[in-house]
Amino acid sequence: MRLALTSIAALAAVSILSSSGAFAQSVANPIAPSAALTGAAPSFVAPRSGSLRTAPEMAAPASGGNYASTLEIGAYNKVFQAQLGAGNVSNVGIINGYANNVGVLQAGNNLKSNVGLINTQGLSVGVIQPNGSAPVNVLIARLPNGALLIKR
Secondary structure, three states, rough: HHHHHHHHHHHHHHHHOOOOOOHHHHOOOOOOOHHHHHHOOOOOOOOOOOOOOOOHHOOOOOOOOOOEEEEEEEOOOOEEEEEEEEOOEEEEEEEEEOEEEEEEEEEEOOEEEEEEEEEOOOOOOEEEEEEOOOOOEEEEEEOOOEEEEOOO
């Protein structure tokens, strides 16, 4: 009897209240009764919306065919890569680095750049490639004796 009165009161409340906002959505998509109320065994189902996304690394490449990869081993390193055009390839590697900044801007088609920093600290490197420029290959390493090796 009490359940029937509660159901009638809920139906009356639904018909009296306005049908806008979150309440309207919960009425439109009612929540299924729990297993405790129905006496059925609990059912465990994985959520469907948004739970099976692919990782960004596995996503299909953009239509321009640009490729940018970053390898960072160290702490507080920052890498920014921007590619405008098609067929551009950019690789940045920081190994055993601390507080380094690398920026790569490729504005053209079929541009290639490779930047490697090894055992560096607080170094800022910028690569700007306009359309038609030669490939950029740079290795900057701090040697054990403290010297800085810059190989192009």
